[in-house]
Amino acid sequence: MNDPRDPSSGLLYLSRADVVAAAGAGSGVFVDAVSEALALHARGAVAQPLKPYLRWRANSHIADRIIAMPAHVGGEQPMAGLKWIGSKHDNPERHGLERASALIVLNDPETHYPVAVMEGSLISAARTAAVTAVAARYLAQPGFRSLTCVGCGPIGTSQVFTLLEHFPSVTTVWLYDVKESAAIALTQGVAAHHPKVDVQIAADSESAVRAGDVIVTATVADEPWLPAAWLRPGSLLCNVSIMDAAKDVFLSADKVVVDDWDQCNREGKIIHQLTTEGSFSREQLHAELGEIVIGSRPGRESDEEVILLNPMGMAVIDVACAKAIYYRARQAKIGTWLSR
Numbered sequence: 001m002n003d004p005r006d007p008s009s010g011l012l013y014l015s016r017a018d019v020v021a022a023a024g025a026g027s028g029v030f031v032d033a034v035s036e037a038l039a040l041h042a043r044g045a046v047a048q049p050l051k052p053y054l055r056w057r058a059n060s061h062i063a064d065r066i067i068a069m070p071a072h073v074g075g076e077q078p079m080a081g082l083k084w085i086g087s088k089h090d091n092p093e094r095h096g097l098e099r100a101s102a103l104i105v106l107n108d109p110e111t112h113y114p115v116a117v118m119e120g121s122l123i124s125a126a127r128t129a130a131v132t133a134v135a136a137r138y139l140a141q142p143g144f145r146s147l148t149c150v151g152c153g154p155i156g157t158s159q160v161f162t163l164l165e166h167f168p169s170v171t172t173v174w175l176y177d178v179k180e181s182a183a184i185a186l187t188q189g190v191a192a193h194h195p196k197v198d199v200q201i202a203a204d205s206e207s208a209v210r211a212g213d214v215i216v217t218a219t220v221a222d223e224p225w226l227p228a229a230w231l232r233p234g235s236l237l238c239n240v241s242i243m244d245a246a247k248d249v250f251l252s253a254d255k256v257v258v259d260d261w262d263q264c265n266r267e268g269k270i271i272h273q274l275t276t277e278g279s280f281s282r283e284q285l286h287a288e289l290g291e292i293v294i295g296s297r298p299g300r301e302s303d304e305e306v307i308l309l310n311p312m313g314m315a316v317i318d319v320a321c322a323k324a325i326y327y328r329a330r331q332a333k334i335g336t337w338l339s340r
């Protein structure tokens with residue numbers, strides 16, 4: 001019933017609760033899977049076609065889309081798969097639902113048969129935060145004390161909790177959200193779980209950004225609002241929501257790091273706009289993150305550098321994390337076996 005090489009064997013379904021149970025406490029499983037996948041990406045041991053964005057409404061919101069993200073992750077325990085992630089910007093207000101929803105399918109790399117289907121939005125948020133945590137190991141000032149998050153939805157929340165877990169040096173968290181209730185909810189969550197951390201709601205995005213050693217953007221902005229002038233020397237800006245950092249941040253940062261150049265340089269995102277204008281190029285990029293993880297490119301080299309991380313989001317990371325959850329679930333006998 002559970003041999004992935006046997007086409008007649010079942011398909012493991014993992015609900016969101018199953019994923020939570022299989023992941024266990026903390027974000028360690030995601031951080032480990034992300035580190036390994038970034039290294040494999042840097043070594044060319046992955047296959048990851050450009051992801052198609054499905055949109056069908058004219059002039060729709062930037063966050064209204066469904067994205068197909070397929071990948072094969074090589075290494076000692078290879079796996080193939082797909083994240084199919086829907087996004088509708090008004091889900092929270094109109095439907096009381098999270099903006100993003102996702103399913104992940106894993107396929108056996110030998111037979112190509114599907115072996116598992118699982119709820120994917122939790123893995124997606126956790127893997128996105130794990131990318132930031134891995135990046136901060138190499139790109140933030142060691143012992144950084146202040147963390148800023150602008151945009152306090154599920155992604156921002158996951159970022160803050162994962163960073164607090166992995167960087168106990170953080171003493172202050174600054175939050176800002178155009179929707180005050182979102183910032184208040186995250187403030188209360190941080191206060192409850194990290195009573196020694198001073199958590200503050202900033203008056204505006206500028207004061208939030210100016211206060212941070214590490215700054216994370218997790219908004220749904222479709223126009224840049226964060227200029228280079230707001231970043232102090234030594235800061236790391238993790239531009240998770242991609243459209244927040246202004247062009248001058250890319251042009252003036254001491255180091256610009258992406259997860260995957262080809263994935264980033266498209267879809268009219270800021271890097272794509274800059275390369276189209278001729279003001280930025282692959283040569284001006286410092287590194288892809290995996291190159292820093294395997295040591296073929298340096299991370300932070302001084303306390304003064306301003307570093308921009310621009311992680312478009314890679315399918316290999318989703319598949320690597322889903323694979324880790326799948327094996328943990330099988331080990332712990334979590335989930336529901338479906339017949340084919």
Ligand SMILES: NC(=O)c1ccc[n+]([C@@H]2O[C@H](COP(=O)([O-])OP(=O)(O)OC[C@H]3O[C@@H](n4cnc5c(N)ncnc54)[C@H](O)[C@@H]3O)[C@@H](O)[C@H]2O)c1
Binds near residue numbers: 242
């Ligand atoms: N790079 C990646 O790998 C990756 C992965 C997953 C999600 N994301 C991105 O993360 C972002 C956040 O995702 P989410 O699921 O939390 O979305 P969400 O819509 O649930 O939450 C976004 C929050 O940002 C706030 N906000 C919107 N515009 C703002 C602004 N200009 N300033 C301050 N706050 C603002 C909203 O009020 C909301 O609380 C999305 O843009 C998504 O595409 C990136």
